[in-house]
Amino acid sequence: MSERAGESMSPDFTAAEMMSVEAARALAGHTSCFVGIGLPSTAANLARRVHAPGLVLIYESGAIGAKPSRLPLSIGDGELAETADAVVSVPEVFNYWLQPGRIDVGFLSAAQLDRFGNLNTTVIGGYDDPRVRLPGSGGAPEIAASCREVFIMVRHGLRTFVDRVDFVTSVGFGDGYDSREKLGLRGRGPVRVVTDIAVLEPDPVSRELTLTRVHPGVDVADVRAATGWDLKVADEVAVTEPPTDEELAVLRRLEEQ
Template sequence: MTQYIADELMTVAAARALSNNDVCFVGIGAPSAACNLARLTHAPDITLIYESGTIGTAPEVLPLSIGDGELCDTAVTTVPVPEMFRYWLQGGRITVGFLGAAQLDRFGNINTTVVGDYHAPKVRLPGGGGAPEIASSCQQIFITMKQARRSFVRQIDFFTSFGHGRGGPHRQELGITTAGPTLLITDKAVWRPDPETKEFTVMSLHPGVTQADMADTVGWDIRYGADVEETPPPTTEELEVLRALKARTAAAHVKEVA
């Protein structure tokens, strides 16, 4: 079997969760890599949407921003940003919203706004962008990010976007009709929310990952499913396609201008 790094398996596992029939609202960074890998492997007809208004885009390299020109060049259509958020997102056309986070809690609530107090922040982060409404309007939410103590926290500092709140039926209590976070893919494991409590539960560990590794990188007491499996490693094809995509991307983004 080909050697791979944890980051690659994270992207591959996230890509596998997407299907040909999905209409996916893509966040930048790790989600963008996973969504495009899915498109380039098992889901060639997946519709990828970036919040800049590009619908059905198929970039040759991963965009640095959500509005790189290639997204528009390869899109089925490009719509104005108000239309993007009103008709396509709020209108309920998106099956999966794919997000990353700076801080995440065990109920899939996301913070990308501040570390510390909002009015006197220790660190001012970029903020939510499209995420608050992606989190509530997409039929379901996938989250992908690396595990670390400072990001997988017991309590997030700010509710940029709402996952399952304090768990259980909290979404329904707020009048939210969509499923919310249904999948969390990290560099160590695949997690799904418990059907009742909505707390993220480990469904599979990546090859070689121990429960001690998990405890070292997660700031809450981890729940494990009844039958924790081993995440299937990347196939040779998945790795080749992912590495070629990343190599094209790196070459395109560092091109210096004299």
């Protein structure tokens, strides 16, 4: 199975579209979301239009309740401030809203992800002499630490799904088990990882990411082959419902703007 984001998963939708739709569905029932730019922003804006019309989108730049008519180019995009219910300072976003645990969901992506949901957006290779220097942390470490729950959205492949990240930018479950509690982190950590081929969730005891769902046309073997560790698999693996016509239409309008 060679499907990857942007390639056709079926005649009707792509793997990238399935990923965005499934991530958006996960936000149903939530009231507030701290949104990262890129894949998470696409899913969060789709969710607000289809699955969670009352969802309050919060961006690191200080835009609270942003309702952009198009996908923002960055956290500094003027569209966020123009459409927000309020614009506050960055320290207020972190000190009042994020760190006390007032935000339901933090939505993140990364260059690397390991079996315990730790994220790397800092370097590939050694820190002192990296092969690639990545954009850095931004607010991701605080989002991962303090939001009530964290959703992760990444494309599935061996370069991203590694046994151990080269650098822990944002803590997921550390070394597993009770690592978060020992570190004194407020939030529950990453409760869902949505990729272009599957959905993973942490084991309730070990906290190791476990395959719980595959997208249409994907086999368990395909997901294991695209993962850089011996992936745990749930006793029963569900199959994701394909996107509806409404979900696809709204998503495509968003991405065309």
